Amino acid sequence: MITNADVVAAAERLAGLVRRTPVAVVEPGGLSGAGWLKCEYMQHTGTFKARGALNRVLAAQAAGELDPQVGVVGASGGNAGLAFAYAASRCGVPATVFVPQTSSPVKVARLRQLGATVVQQGAEYAVAHEAALKHAADRGAVYCHAYDQPEMVAGAGTIGLELLADLPEGFDTVLVAVGGGGLMAGIATALAGRARVVAVEPVNAPSLHAALAAGGPVDVPVSGAAVDSLGARRVGEIAYQVAVANGVASVLVTDDELIEARRLLWADRRIAVEHGAAAALAALTSGAYRPAPGERVVVLACGANTDPSDL
Template identity: 50%
Template sequence: MHTLAYNDIKAATDRIAGRIRPVTLYPVDPGAIHTARRDLLDDRPDEPCEVWLALEYMQHTGSFKARGAQNFIQAHREAGSLPDAGVTIASGGNAGLACAWAAQQQDVRATVFLPITAPAVKVAKLRGYGADVRLVGAEYAEALAACEQFAAATGALASHAYDHPLIAAGAGTLLEEIHQQIPDLDTVVVAVGGGGLFSGVATAAQHHGIRTIAVEPENCRALNAAIEAGRPVDVTIDSVAADSLGARRTSAMALHAAQQDKVHSILVPDAEITRARQALWDRYRIAVEHGAATALAALTSPDHRVPDRDLPAPPTTPSRSYRPGSGEKVAIVLCGANTDPSNLLHPAT
């Protein structure tokens, strides 16, 4: 099993410094996020929570994936293990874009495999980053098989969208930047797909004593299902956020991070994800992917059951919202913005 340690994230922070865009933090309007109800016998005065949006969607290629891709290539270059054949990946999403961008930045060849059904706009964007795009098969699995064959035949370095310690460590540098700006941060809220971002952020957060809220769509719950089963398991994918959070199985590395102290697993319905995404546009003119809005939805969804703050929710009754405590300082990661904004400009009524 791949494991991740805080030292990996510190090394990644030093390695990619100056190669990525530092994250910007934006304060949410006071009172916009409600705090948890106190016990009736608690007569201490309430203090509003302080909430920041971590605008990581402004990162190169439009998502946090640029961090891991840059760390992956740079680490192999430093180790002298970067082959002449360059890097290869099977992904038409944010991971493929990040891999192609990082390779271009490092003057490294990138070969990206996609199914023939991939949208032309994605193919054009990948080629714009200088990637050699190979269209193979009708499904992602066929493109992945072709990518693996290519790596075996040419010696190209195979990258992964999330299940690699260098990829996850690069993503974890985001929390280091947030903590540097808010040293007394209490909680970080992050959406979870395959688990690369979550693994990195949660590992760094644990080191700093920060609580991590791992948020998934109700019908796209690879991490939550793994916590329940005690091992990574396949799940069905049916969510408005499936394009970026639609991993059928989380990584063992992510499960290990989720089993540590100060981690909560939250499931939110699609309707609340859509509502949170629209609210970001209406209030701040921020257009993000549904996957990014998933993190915010945990704090804006109606109250259901809020578990003891530092104990994982029982898997049979997962929480569908998170309410910060009085005076709690929270950062919500908006992780990507590769989305069609047309339905934000003219929302359905």
């Protein structure tokens, strides 16, 4: 588990180093009942992941754990890897990123542009994860987990603190896409007692949904349109604990619903997000989540590392 104090400490560490992404007001009746759109796709590297990765690397550096010659290592379907590479470059150290062979060519190309050494291994995140752990043990690199490390989760939680500051009139619910669950866990911790968080997952990658049903994290098969960003086979321990402690519910959306929500964001707002980032809106447009009358809903658009040619 992490605490609100961890999120506040992350915000202090990250001050001036990450973008305070805007909150766009949605006109009445627009985007299927959303009140606001948190535009986190405008963050460094194109996703929220930059917050947690930079928090992790800065914390390791402050603790004297970061060897400047060896740097950091992590595994990622793409977005977390971009964040690891970005954080390493900001701190002047090398980064090695293991990615599944299914990773988006767009993301792999951007990893290399950021200076990371990229190793493509295995068909799923879990295989790349094991390879990264071995690299960390063999080389002494600081290991960055894509979603199940306190610093990663706390960094993501700074989004929740921004929402509280930027929407002083209050809000009731935040819809958040879930893969491994670090984003959900951070925001739910930051908003505990202030607003609820609803997790939205692809029906073909229901890691949190399955964990809540089973009473703990379990492996699930993953596939589908959003597998490159929401393809974690097992939800994080931190995410599961936070979800249970804060009563976070999970709703599921289909690939067709993700695709339609992504298309709507482009047609209505000229926002090009990846399929996984459209999950939060898909909960509304599909009816998987139906707000109560008067409920004030924030939709988090969390990533834009996509090929816009199929919009």
